[in-house]
């Protein structure tokens with residue numbers, strides 16, 4: 435039982451799969467596979483707790499720089515995930531949205547992602563945002579480009595461009611800002627994830643490696659959030 439008001443939007447950087455694999459003398463791909471198992475439980479718990487949105491970082495624009503074998507393993511895992519889990523996610527009323535450049539992915543993955551969004555788009559339960567081929571700076575550049583094009587077409591005046599207009603051009607345009615950001619494995623960085631949306635997020639950095647992040651660890655992070663004093667730059671009375 436968690437006391438207090440839960441976050442509306444939770445973002446998670448699922449870090450530590452590689453170290454988990456090393457610790458268990460397994461190949462890194464098996465660490466990622468174990469990471470998917472951990473994710474399954476966290477998605478279900480988020481649904482049960484009626485959290486509005488959960489955003490997870492599955493593959494960044496920088497992850498292409500990893501060894502070919504690891505990139506291929508991650509791509510295969512993504513495809514497998516979207517093939518094998520989609521029925522259950524749909525049944526659980528989860529609405530999937532991909533954050534990132536789907537068109538920069540190999541055709542089978544790209545198609546699976548478009549299909550998952552289409553199939554679950556009208557679901558009214560947990561909004562599950564999966565960041566794939568995503569970078570926060572690229573997302574902001576894309577928003578700026580879109581606004582510049584609108585201005586060129588005469589649809590808006592440059593003077594009208596404000597924080598709200600920027601937010602409307604992001605993948606998360608209709609969602610609340612991130613309230614809680616969790617990064618596992620003890621690393622304390624944002625790594626280009628949801629830069630705009632995390633402006634006033636509370637950060638929690640559990641030391642546990644992602645494959646070991648279970649419901650108890652999730653509850654601990656949520657409890658840490660509910661005990662924070664959020665002031666948004668103002669002053670509480």
Ligand code: FPP
Pocket residue numbers: 448449450451452453454466467469470473491492493497511512515564619
């Ligand atoms: C970071 O751990 C994790 C990733 C780069 C990928 C996260 C992906 C998954 C959990 C599985 C795929 C997701 C879906 C939705 C199917 P790391 O490898 O950087 O860990 P390390 O820092 O210990 O090496």
